[in-house]
Amino acid sequence: MESLGLGKIVLFYIRERLVSLLVLLLAGLIFGTVFFAYSLPLEPVLYALALTLLMLIIVFVLDFRRYLKRHREISAMAGRISLGLESLPEYPSLSDRDYRALLKELQEENARLVSEADSEKSQMSEYYTLWAHQIKTPIAAMRLLIRSEPSESVNELSLELFKIEQYVEALLQYLRLETMSSDLLLAEYAVGAIVKQAVRKYAKMFISRGIALRLSETELRAVTDEKWLCFVIEQLLSNALKYTLRGEISIYTQEKSLIIEDSGVGIAPEDLPRIFERGFTGYNGRMDKKSTGIGLYLTVKILKRLGHSIEAESELGKGTRIRIIFD
Numbered sequence: 496m497e498s499l500g501l502g503k504i505v506l507f508y509i510r511e512r513l514v515s516l517l518v519l520l521l522a523g524l525i526f527g528t529v530f531f532a533y534s535l536p537l538e539p540v541l542y543a544l545a546l547t548l549l550m551l552i553i554v555f556v557l558d559f560r561r562y563l564k565r566h567r568e569i570s571a572m573a574g575r576i577s578l579g580l581e582s583l584p585e586y587p588s589l590s591d592r593d594y595r596a597l598l599k600e601l602q603e604e605n606a607r608l609v610s611e612a613d614s615e616k617s618q619m620s621e622y623y624t625l626w627a628h629q630i631k632t633p634i635a636a637m638r639l640l641i642r643s644e645p646s647e648s649v650n651e652l653s654l655e656l657f658k659i660e661q662y663v664e665a666l667l668q669y670l671r672l673e674t675m676s677s678d679l680l681l682a683e684y685a686v687g688a689i690v691k692q693a694v695r696k697y698a699k700m701f702i703s704r705g706i707a708l709r710l711s712e713t714e715l716r717a718v719t720d721e722k723w724l725c726f727v728i729e730q731l732l733s734n735a736l737k738y739t740l741r742g743e744i745s746i747y748t749q750e751k752s753l754i755i756e757d758s759g760v761g762i763a764p765e766d767l768p769r770i771f772e773r774g775f776t777g778y779n780g781r782m783d784k785k786s787t788g789i790g791l792y793l794t795v796k797i798l799k800r801l802g803h804s805i806e807a808e809s810e811l812g813k814g815t816r817i818r819i820i821f822d
Contacts, residue, residue: 499566508562512555519551620670627667634660654703661733668726669793675800679720686715686724686753686821690746693728700736707743715748717821723797730790731755731817738815749818756816762809770807771795 499507509516523544530540565586585595634656641653671678694701694710701708735744735757742758762770769775773792798805804822809815 504563504566505559508559512558523547623666624670627663627670630663634663650703654699657699661729664726665730665789665793668797669789672793672796675723675797679723679800681718681720681801683716683718684721684724686717686719686748687713689719689721689725690728690753692725693732694746696729697732697736701744704736704739705741706736706739709743709745709747711745711747713748713753715751715753715821717751717803719801719803719821723801727794727797727819728753728755730794731819734790735759735815735817742814751821753819753821754816755819756814758814761811761813762807762815763811767807767809771805 527540527544585591637656638653641649641656690710690713694708700706732744732755735755739757739759744758745754745756747754747756766775771791771794773789775792795805798819802822804820806818806820807815808818
């Protein structure tokens with residue numbers, strides 16, 4: 496809540512009491528006119544006015560103190576008000592009672608809407624989780640059928656099936672994102688070993704696309720979660736492979752950073768600041784028609800939970816460099 500100075504509070508008070516002040520001023524003018532019309536002695540008139548003015552000043556000072564106390568009590572509650580209205584101070588005026596009743600109705604309606612939204616979200620999450628686990632069964636069956644009949648066309652099907660598996664895995668990780676903290680196992684890991692896990696997973700895609708991989712050895716170690724960091728690196732490799740038509744992808748370290756660099760199509764300058772936003776696909780995504788804008792959003796959220804950060808540099812037509820910083 497905005498903090499107001501004493502001068503502004505006085506102005507608000509005068510504005511709210513303006514009608515009362517005008518009535519008192521009008522009453523004073525009427526009494527003055529009557530005294531003047533009847534030519535009454537000036538001394539008793541001034542004495543009566545002085546006493547009246549003194550009483551009015553005392554009344555308004557006491558009223559202003561009550562007004563100021565009330566303002567400060569309500570202002571002090573901002574930022575620490577509870578979900579209930581029990582801590583809200585009660586005032587005797589009818590308007591205060593009306594506002595309290597209105598707040599209670601709004602609170603009850605808000606609680607109802609939040610409860611409905613949570614219930615719908617929970618049901619949706621359960622449905623997608625069930626779907627993701629159920630679809631793994633036909634995927635596993637197709638994988639067995641493909642292995643039983645190796646051929647060039649079957650190899651292409653195998654790659655497409657691999658992409659489906661990755662999309663399903665991304666969905667599951669997205670659903671787990673809110674409860675990620677309970678799934679963390681933080682320890683010191685060799686970053687190079689985690690990178691090799693991700694690279695082995697995408698080895699067939701590198702070969703089929705004819706993309707060279709330059710993987711530098713590293714002694715970099717970091718306190719992280721192996722499973723979640725591996726997923727992040729997989730997402731970054733998937734993006735690099737998707738937008739690299741020819742050339743190479745390099746993975747190396749600099750000080751406390753892991754860098755994944757490709758020679759792909761690059762990112763438009765106007766898109767670069769927004770690539771980690773949820774659902775943002777940019778120019779490349781619109782051209783590809785298959786981008787969901789979820790992969791990079793997941794990476795930045797996961798890295799933030801792990802205590803790491805991520806940066807991106809790119810030049811259109813020349814490639815992209817993604818840097819994971821192990822702070």
